[in-house]
Amino acid sequence: MIGEIRxxxxxxxxxxxxxxxxxxxxxxxxxSAATTITRxxxxxxxPYMLSSTLLGVLAQRLARSNCQKCLIEEVVxxxxxxxMGATPNEVFYKGAGxxxxxxxxxxxxxxxxxxxxxxxTIKAMxxxxxxxxxxxxxxxxxxxxxxxxxxxxxxxxxxxSLAEAYRVRLD
Numbered sequence: 001m002i003g004e005i006r007x008x009x010x011x012x013x014x015x016x017x018x019x020x021x022x023x024x025x026x027x028x029x030x031x032s033a034a035t036t037i038t039r040x041x042x043x044x045x046x047p048y049m050l051s052s053t054l055l056g057v058l059a060q061r062l063a064r065s066n067c068q069k070c071l072i073e074e075v076v077x078x079x080x081x082x083x084m085g086a087t088p089n090e091v092f093y094k095g096a097g098x099x100x101x102x103x104x105x106x107x108x109x110x111x112x113x114x115x116x117x118x119x120x121t122i123k124a125m126x127x128x129x130x131x132x133x134x135x136x137x138x139x140x141x142x143x144x145x146x147x148x149x150x151x152x153x154x155x156x157x158x159x160x161s162l163a164e165a166y167r168v169r170l171d
Contacts, residue, residue, distance in 0.1 A: 001024075001025050001026065002014050002024060002025070002026035003026070003027065004026065004027045004028065004029070005026050005027070005028045005043075007043065008043050008044040008045075011040060011043045011044070011045050012044075012045070014026055015045055015049050015050065015053050018053035018054075019049070019052070019053055024053075028040075030059070031059075031170060032059050032114070032132065032136065032147065032170050033057040033058065033059040033114050033115070033116035033136075033139070033144075033147075034057075034116060034132040034133070034135040034136035034139060035132040036057045036059070036116075037050065037054070037057070037126060037130065037132065037135055038130060038131070038132045038135075040054075041126070041128060041130070047126045047127050047128060047130075050126050051118070051123040051124075051126040052123075054118050055117070055118055056115060056116060056117045056118055057115070057116045057118075058113055058114070058115050058116075059113060059114050059116075059147055059170070060111050060112065060113040060114075060147075061111075061112045061113075061147065061151075061168035062109040062110070062111060062112070062168075063109065063110050063111075063112045063151065063154065063160045063164045063165070063167075063168045064106040064108075064109060064110075064160065064164055065106060065107055065108045065109060065110045065159060065160060066093060066094055066095045066105070066106060066107075066158060066159060066160060066161060067095035067097075067098060067100055067101035067104070067105055067106060067107040068095075068107075068158075069095075069098050069100040069101070070095050070096045070097060070098035070100070070101065070105065071093040071094070071095060071096070071158060072093065072094065072095075072096040073091055073092070073093060074092040074093055074094040074161050074162060074163065076092055076162050076163070080162060080163065080166050081162070083166065083169075084148070084151075084152050084155075084162060084165060084166055084169070085149075085152060086152065086155075086162065090156070092155055092156070092158075092161060092162040093158045093161065094161035094163065094164075095107070095161075110154060110159055110160060112147055112150050112151045112154060112160075112165075112168050113147060113150060114144060114145060114146050114147040114150060114170075115144065115145075116135075116139045116144055117139075117142075117144070119142055121138060121142070122135060122138055122139060122142070125138065146170065147168070147169065147170045148165075148169040148170050151164075151165035151166075151168055151169055152165055
């Protein structure tokens with residue numbers, strides 16, 4: 001386990017450990033799962049090394065969970081609905097505030113994430129001039145649920161508010 005990969009030296013240690021059969025878990029500050037690949041290339045990891053060692057990338061945000069004891073209908077700005085891909089007639093909920101949540105309307109956190117699995121086609125894309133947007137597009141075509149879509153899904157299930165989904169989105 002490596003706390004955080006910030007530089008070429010740490011990245012090379014992670015890749016070399018993975019090459020010898022170790023499962024390496026670490027953090028790397030990027031905006032999305034796809035930009036992690038391009039970040040490794042920018043740091044100085046050779047594309048062939050990255051494609052042979054990276055198994056997957058989980059990008060996550062922590063969203064404030066609605067208090068389930070005091071849910072009320074959320075009034076949502078039409079521009080937020082549009083950006084999030086919600087229809088005008090969808091109903092969303094937020095916590096109003098009660099004794100259970102200390103009048104905050106939220107209680108706890110919920111992970112909002114996207115998991116990019118390194119398929120053979122994505123591995124083939126790992127080249128020095130690869131664009132993160134192209135990797136993202138292919139990953140979605142292969143079944144990855146983007147973080148923003150996962151946030152919208154959680155809002156539709158009343159787990160988080162649409163405003164919170166908007167706050168944690170990647171787009």
